[in-house]
Amino acid sequence: MKRTTTHNEDKLAWVYLINLTFYLIPLFITDKPLWKIGLALSALVPFVFAYFWAYRSTKQQAYKPILAMIAIGVIVTPIxxxxxxxxxxxGFFIGxxxxxxxxxMCFLAMAAMLLTMSYSLEISYYFAIYGTGLIAGVGLFGVAERKRLEAKCKEQQSQDEISQLAAMLERERIARDLHDIMGHSLSSISLKAELAEKLLAKGNIAQAQTQLQELNSIARDSLSQVRETVSGYKHQGLQACVANLCQKLRDKGMSVSLVGEIPALSDDVETQVILSITxxxxxxxxxxxxSHCQLKFSANDNHYHISVEDDGVGADISEGNGLKGIRERLNKLxxxxxxxxQPNYQFTLCFPVQGAQ
Known part of the structure; x- marks a missing residue:
């Protein structure tokens, strides 16, 4: 098993290092010579390297950084x-x-190691007792973290399977609908064309023209039905679109919050809004x-406002085809x-209430 990390979890990896405060406290509350303080602080460099090595290791390779951390701890203990x-x-990574x-078994081995160091270095046995409790407690927290990630992976796998099944069913529905719509129409078109060809061969121009006119009418009706059907596929509604976009952002490791009530809009307006938000x-x-995105929906007496805001570091925005396309859609409305x-990115769509419903 490999610990796959998102942008948020990489940030937390640094936050967890705050626990090294307990490593630093004894250096400054006891009277130690400067050389010991310097050695103890320099030991943190390889330790932090081993920590991130373990953080991104697979199960098969994790023993290497874990042993490195233990070795650093053993070397530093006399100081x-x-x-x-x-x-x-x-202990956390072992769990x-x-x-x-x-x-x-590993926790027991580390407890024996601490007890041996307490005896050989003439350190209080509280070192071994207190250390064993800490290692076991934090190690069990590591076990809980593994269970959480396993559950998250299974949930994601289930969602992927559901999405694949839904896509398969949708394809079948599209194929069935198009067959129902076009099967009869194409048969009629083929029959009319064949009949018109025979009438022309016999010189019955008037009757052939009648068949061709009917063929043209059937073709136009079929085209209209296909357009209506495809339009129905494209237009899933603003509610469904927002839900899909939120899930897409969460899949990229962002947290997402929705503020306000999603408005009910007319089909034409809703289509333009969906394209813009997407x-x-x-x-x-x-x-x-x-690492976080907020979609906010609000309205006053005259206008709807839809904001997309994130906590990314702000930088100058150069308008490309995407933003120009959004402006053109909104101008039509x-x-x-x-x-x-600054300080963060925020984009707000504003369009009048009148004519939007």
Whole structure:
């Protein structure tokens, strides 16, 4: 099993290092010579390297950074008993990567190691007792984290399977509808064309023209039915579109919040709004380094406002075809597009209430 990380989890990896505070405290509350403090602080460089190595390792390779962290802790212990915090990091990864039975055996081995160091280095036995409790507690937290990620992976797999099944059923429905619509029409067109050809061969021009006129009428009706059907496929509604976009953003590792009530719009207006919001969210996925996105829906007496805002680092915006296309769509509705990039990106669609429903 590999610990796959999102943008948010990479940030949390740094946050978890705050626990190294317990490693630093003994260095400054006891009277230690500067050379010991310097050695203890320099040991953090390879430890942090081993920590991120473990954070991105597979189950098969995780033992290497775990052993490296334990080795650093053993070497540092004679200088700084705050090394217990280093052992707890190793305990977390042991719990995360290995089955509970094997993890418990490793915890017992680390407890024996701490007890041996307490005896050989003449450190208080509280070092071993307290350290064993910390390693076991943090290690069990690693087990819980593994269970959480396994459940998340299964849930994602189930969602993917449901999406694939839904897509398959939709394709079957489209094929069935097109067959029902076009089967009879194409048969009629073929029959009319064949009949007109025979009438022309016999010189019955008037009757042949009648058949061709009927053929033209059938073809036009068929084209209209196909357009209506395809339009129905394209137009899923604003509610469904927002739900799909939110899921797409979450799949990219962002958290998403919805604020306000999604308005009920006419089909024409709703189509333009859907295309505009989709373009903004696609831009966010392609270009933003954000970890959170907010979609906000609001209205006053005269206008609807739909905002897409993220917490990415703001930079100058250069309007491309996407933003120009949004402006053109909103202009047709009598609306406008507003945006800014400081301190964060925010794009707001504004269009009149009148004529939108």
């Amino acid at each position: 700084n008993t705050g090394s217990l915090s280093l052992f707890t990091f190793a 995360f990567f290995y089955p509970l039975s094997r993890a418990l 373009e903004l969210c696609n831009n966010l996925v392609r270009h933003s380094q954000a 009598g609306g406008s597009l507003h945006y800014h990039s």
